[in-house]
Amino acid sequence: xxxxxxxxxxxxxxxxxxxxxxxxxxxxxxxxxxxxxxxxxxxxxxxxxxxxxxxxxxxxxxxxxxxxxxxxxxxxxxxxxxxxxxxxxxxxxxxxxxxxxxxxxxxxxxxxxxxxxxxxxxxxxxxxxxxxxxxxxxxxxxxxxxxxxxxxxxxxxxxxxxxxxxxxxxxxxxxx
Numbered sequence: 001x002x003x004x005x006x007x008x009x010x011x012x013x014x015x016x017x018x019x020x021x022x023x024x025x026x027x028x029x030x031x032x033x034x035x036x037x038x039x040x041x042x043x044x045x046x047x048x049x050x051x052x053x054x055x056x057x058x059x060x061x062x063x064x065x066x067x068x069x070x071x072x073x074x075x076x077x078x079x080x081x082x083x084x085x086x087x088x089x090x091x092x093x094x095x096x097x098x099x100x101x102x103x104x105x106x107x108x109x110x111x112x113x114x115x116x117x118x119x120x121x122x123x124x125x126x127x128x129x130x131x132x133x134x135x136x137x138x139x140x141x142x143x144x145x146x147x148x149x150x151x152x153x154x155x156x157x158x159x160x161x162x163x164x165x166x167x168x169x170x171x172x173x174x175x176x
Contacts, residue, residue: 011034046169047137053169053173106114134166
């Protein structure tokens with residue numbers, strides 16, 4: 001009956017936990033179990049919700065013209081976004097330019113708005129929030145491509161990142 005979040009918190013400090021059923025050990029959960037599909041889907045879902053909220057805020061704080069102006073500094077990012085937008089319009093899809101932004105574009109646009117940074121100030125400095133979002137994007141990419149979640153990091157770091165991403169999601173959902 002222990003929640004996944006509570007199990008993650010335990011696995012941050014221990015490599016395994018016993019599963020009790022009627023006061024008897026009936027199984028074991030290890031950090032390796034966190035690589036399995038249900039946990040991967042849950043993690044991917046949390047990061048996807050963060051991205052959806054970044055899209056919502058991007059739409060709220062930026063017009064299409066201001067998105068273009070902000071992305072002009074990284075012309076390849078703008079070119080890719082506009083190319084995708086044109087292709088989707090040709091297919092008669094009901095999209096706006098913001099729909100064609102990548103995670104990193106939304107992150108950069110959010111980080112450029114002082115009022116948004118103020119709302120997310122619990123994370124401290126802008127650089128800290130930027131690093132957190134870059135780490136979340138990296139984890140999302142590993143999950144999306146079926147890669148080892150812990151490659152290049154440790155389980156405690158992945159679990160701590162998950163906790164911070166959940167906290168970020170809660171804050172993003174409150175920002176208007």
